[in-house]
Amino acid sequence: MTPPQGPAGEALLEITGLDVFYGDFQALFGVSMSVARGRVTALVGANGAGKTTLLRTIAGARAPASGAIRYAGRDITTIPPHRRISRGIALVPEGRKLFPSLTVEENIQVGAVAAASDAWPLQRIYDAFPMIASRRKQRASTLSGGEQQAVAIARALAAAPALLLLDEVSLGLAPRVVEELYQVLRGLRSAGTTLVIVEQDLYRAMEASDHLVCLLEGRVALAAAVATVTRDLVVAAYFGQERS
Amino acid sequence: MTWVNAVIQGVLLGGQYALIACGLSLAFGVMRIVNLAHGDLAICGAYLGLVLSSALGVPVWVTLPLLLPAAFVAGLALQVLLLGRALRHGVLAPVLVTFGLSVMIENLLQVAATSDPRGLNGGALTLASFTIGGLTVSWLFLAAFLTACAVLSGLQLALSRTSWGRQVRAIADDLDTARLVGINIRPVFATVAGIAVATAALAGVFIGTIGTFDPLAGTSTLIFAFEAVVIGGIGSLSGTLIGGVALGVTQVVVGEVNQAYAVLAVHLLFLTVLMVRPGGLFTGHQPAGEVRGQGALG
Numbered sequence: 001m002t003p004p005q006g007p008a009g010e011a012l013l014e015i016t017g018l019d020v021f022y023g024d025f026q027a028l029f030g031v032s033m034s035v036a037r038g039r040v041t042a043l044v045g046a047n048g049a050g051k052t053t054l055l056r057t058i059a060g061a062r063a064p065a066s067g068a069i070r071y072a073g074r075d076i077t078t079i080p081p082h083r084r085i086s087r088g089i090a091l092v093p094e095g096r097k098l099f100p101s102l103t104v105e106e107n108i109q110v111g112a113v114a115a116a117s118d119a120w121p122l123q124r125i126y127d128a129f130p131m132i133a134s135r136r137k138q139r140a141s142t143l144s145g146g147e148q149q150a151v152a153i154a155r156a157l158a159a160a161p162a163l164l165l166l167d168e169v170s171l172g173l174a175p176r177v178v179e180e181l182y183q184v185l186r187g188l189r190s191a192g193t194t195l196v197i198v199e200q201d202l203y204r205a206m207e208a209s210d211h212l213v214c215l216l217e218g219r220v221a222l223a224a225a226v227a228t229v230t231r232d233l234v235v236a237a238y239f240g241q242e243r244s
Numbered sequence: 245m246t247w248v249n250a251v252i253q254g255v256l257l258g259g260q261y262a263l264i265a266c267g268l269s270l271a272f273g274v275m276r277i278v279n280l281a282h283g284d285l286a287i288c289g290a291y292l293g294l295v296l297s298s299a300l301g302v303p304v305w306v307t308l309p310l311l312l313p314a315a316f317v318a319g320l321a322l323q324v325l326l327l328g329r330a331l332r333h334g335v336l337a338p339v340l341v342t343f344g345l346s347v348m349i350e351n352l353l354q355v356a357a358t359s360d361p362r363g364l365n366g367g368a369l370t371l372a373s374f375t376i377g378g379l380t381v382s383w384l385f386l387a388a389f390l391t392a393c394a395v396l397s398g399l400q401l402a403l404s405r406t407s408w409g410r411q412v413r414a415i416a417d418d419l420d421t422a423r424l425v426g427i428n429i430r431p432v433f434a435t436v437a438g439i440a441v442a443t444a445a446l447a448g449v450f451i452g453t454i455g456t457f458d459p460l461a462g463t464s465t466l467i468f469a470f471e472a473v474v475i476g477g478i479g480s481l482s483g484t485l486i487g488g489v490a491l492g493v494t495q496v497v498v499g500e501v502n503q504a505y506a507v508l509a510v511h512l513l514f515l516t517v518l519m520v521r522p523g524g525l526f527t528g529h530q531p532a533g534e535v536r537g538q539g540a541l542g
């Protein structure tokens with residue numbers, strides 16, 4: 001299945017009224033948001049605000065109790081993760097979650113089993129991430145944190161996503177490594193990939209994205225174009241303070 | 245010379261243990277299912293071989309092209325209809341389901357085939373042997389050992405070289421993430437179960453040709469298989485072969501001293517390994533449970 005095509009700017013992903021529970025604990029309350037095709041959306045919020053839950057629900061790892069997820073004009077709320085991937089949605093999970101006993105190359109190959117297209121063969125991935133090309137035969141568990149994060153992104157890219165969800169890619173990495181990874185993300189964006197990034201660093205999030213959604217205790221506290229908001233406004237939404 | 249002979253016979257016997265154990269090891273490593281009916285499924289394979297070879301009037305080897313695919317399909321069906329559903333209800337449910345399955349198989353076999361011990365028609369291979377350096381080696385035992393080696397290395401090759409194998413290993417590492425990166429879990433589980441049952445049935449055919457079997461033989465078969473898996477390290481196929489060989493050699497060598505202690509010695513070896521190295525001697529994977537990813541709140 002080829003990734004959906006369409007003009008940049010129109011909604012690729014539309015989420016309406018999403019309620020998600022872990023047992024009795026409700027993590028998301030009626031979350032609605034829209035992700036524009038070809039743009040970068042930053043998802044920010046404090047720890048426990050529901051960012052990871054939202055990404056995992058979009059990827060199909062969690063089933064919402066109510067609400068709907070529409071992708072490229074079709075309802076995908078109930079379809080399993082492997083079918084979402086073949087339609088072009090890939091997730092780079094929090095904490096990288098590489099398969100430790102597989103080599104770097106095997107991790108990437110596993111990422112391609114339900115690929116939307118063959119737009120990202122191994123060679124193109126290694127060209128984008130020269131730092132892991134020389135490590136391809138090593139077990140993933142032997143790599144440094146930055147290299148592991150690169151492999152995690154590479155594994156998601158192997159699925160040739162039209163919509164790439166990235167959860168905390170810069171967590172625990174040296175600033176130089178983070179800059180290298182963001183360099184790759186900028187390249188993806190200019191190639192037309194739609195990105196949703198969860199990022200702790202508010203400066204970096206605002207600098208790298210076109211649109212910003214702030215979650216507060218499982219609800220959307222702010223959703224706006226980055227150009228139209230000030231950092232103070234985002235901080236107020238982040239901590240749930242009254243806006244002056 | 246007696247000791248050299250005992251060690252050789254023990255190694256060959258160990259191959260049989262490894263053959264029955266590899267499916268158990270694979271099913272546990274990938275699906276986290278401890279299949280308590282694994283030994284009974286092997287004995288079912290022996291009975292199926294009996295039915296086919298007497299119906300067709302041929303040695304049981306000739307029926308393998310029918311028997312093994314049938315066992316594979318039975319494994320697929322078992323996974324899709326029973327074990328896959330049980331897995332959705334936590335870790336205890338599959339254990340209870342396979343225990344119930346074991347009881348059912350043993351009783352149904354008694355009803356259908358009576359408790360009489362049976363043997364399989366192995367043709368000319370059954371009694372053939374050759375002498376090398378003063379030692380007599382049974383062709384049948386050697387065939388069982390070589391078959392075990394071929395099956396285990398074939399499986400190892402498939403696991404390390406094919407896309408299916410990569411998916412199996414990714415699932416064994418981290419089921420949640422495997423699902424998230426696009427692996428369709430159900431067909432992978434079904435093929436693993438199919439292979440487990442087919443290898444068990446093949447082992448059952450050797451058990452039935454080398455010795456005799458009855459409807460209750462599955463339980464003791466399971467215990468030996470289980471011990472081979474634990475000694476070798478769960479999820480490690482080469483470990484399983486070495487575990488099986490360790491059991492076989494212990495059994496035959498101790499039996500050379502006193503036959504009454506042979507099986508006891510095997511169980512003592514198992515308990516010793518379990519105490520000293522609970523992860524097994526050749527662990528390729530971390531202990532179960534520690535590698536599974538958990539969903540986190542963001």
